[in-house]
Amino acid sequence: MCVVKLLYLTNRHLFYENHALFIILVARSDPRTVAYFSFHTTAKTKFYMKKIISTLTVFLSLVMLSFTNQGTNLDEVIGALKDGKASELGKYMDENVEISLPDKSNSYSKAQAVLVLKDFFDNNEVKSFEVKHKGDQNGGQYCVGTLQTKSGNYRTTVFMKTKTGKDYVKAIRFQSVE
Structure with a gap:
C-alpha cells in the first residue's frame, strides 16, 4: 500500500518513489483534487513481479497436486x-x-x-x-x-x-x- 502526501500544487508534477514504483501525481488547477495516477515500472519492479508470479505459480501447482493425490x-x-x-x-x-x-x-x-x-x-x-x-x-x-x-x-x-x-x-x- 502506498502512502503519498498530497501537496497543493497547481499544474506541477510530483515524483514520489516507493519501492521501485514511481507514481506521478498530476494536480489540476483545483488544488484539492488529484486528476489521475500514472504508473511507471522499472527493471527492479519487473524483477519483483516475475518473482511474485513464479512463486504464486509454484504454490498453486503444489496446492493442485495435493488435491490430485487425495x-x-x-x-x-x-x-x-x-x-x-x-x-x-x-x-x-x-x-x-x-x-x-x-x-x-x-x-x-x-x-x-x-x-x-x-x-x-x-x-x-x-x-x-x-x-x-x-x-x-x-x-x-x-x-x-x-x-x-x-x-x-x-x-x-x-x-x-x-x-x-x-x-x-x-x-x-x-x-x-x-
Missing part, C-alpha cells in the same frame, strides 16, 4: 486386490470393517479383517481384478469390479469413507458370479 487410496486398494495382498489392504482399512464373503458376513476389527481376507485369498488364488465402475458417494469413494480367482469369479465392491482427510476402507463385499 484419491489415490482407492487406486492402492485396487492394486492390493489385483495382487491378492490382505496385508496391503489392511493399510487402508478403518478400525472396524464389514467383510461379506459368499459363506459368511460380519463386522471385524482391522486385524481380524486382514486375517479373514488373507484366508480368503489363500483359498482363492487371485488371477486378476477388473474394475467395472468407481466413483464418489456420500463423502467417500466406491469401486465395483470382478475378482478372478482360480476357484471362480467374484463381484467385488469396496466402500471407502473419508475420515480426517484420508480415505479408509469401511466395507468389502465378495459375491460369487455364476
